[in-house]
Amino acid sequence: MPDEASSDETLPEDAALDGAGPLPRPPAGVTGWAVVVPVKGASGKSRLELPAAAGRRRGELARAIALDTLDAVFRATHVSTVIVVTSDADIVAALQGRALIVPDPGSGLNPAVSAGLAAAPSSLPRAALLGDLPALSPRDLDSALQLAAEVPLGVVPDAEGTGTTLVTARAGQRLQPAFGAASRARHEEAGLAVLDVPPASTLRRDVDTVDQLRAAAAMGLGRRTSALL
Secondary structure, eight states, X not given: OXXXXXXXXXXXXXXXXXXXXXXXXOOTTOOOEEEEEEOOXXXXXXXXXXXXXXXXXHHHHHHHHHHHHHHHHHHOTTEEEEEEEOOOHHXXXXXXXXXXXXXXXXXXXXXXXXXXXXHSOTTSOEEEEOSOOTTOOHHHHHHHHHHHTTSSEEEEEOTTSSSEEEEEEOTTXXXXXXXXXXXXXXXXHTTOEEOOOOTXXXXXXXXXXXHHHHHHHHHOOOHHHHTXX
């Protein structure tokens, strides 16, 4: 499943394509958002299967998707702190000290996000981002965070319009994540304002199915993900 376009930021030539290579550090001296990314790792993406011809396991693809997502987060200029909630040893090794690691409590997505938010500095605005956005552009994340700075609590719907890819809170605001099926409605009911992120934004294209992976490929997958397809 080759991608039809490449993302607007690239990795160094010597970066590994399988997720084992180092991710960039957040820009030095930047003050901005603390972003929480829950990563299930190889046990995730139960509905997503690689084409048989690729000869790869689903777990490898799940890790690649997560690492490509994190690569975009690290490259976003409005992000100063990255918190990854995971118990996947390979993900932890790939991060190589570039993010604060919080062990996954193992009780589902929302408790994992809550654990990451609790570890975020209270002085910073906070956001929680799904770890399955392999086409994510740092510019699209930055644009959404700029919009989020204008509201106490914000939410970015997924491409289908019913789920959620990002929730945000300015410093001092309580953020209660409600990810999952039909999560947009739950977040709106909780008072989160829908951010005016364009429908075609890479921030809205999460991946749970093969069709969604194809849609992400048309936007331009990260190198780790595209290397497996």
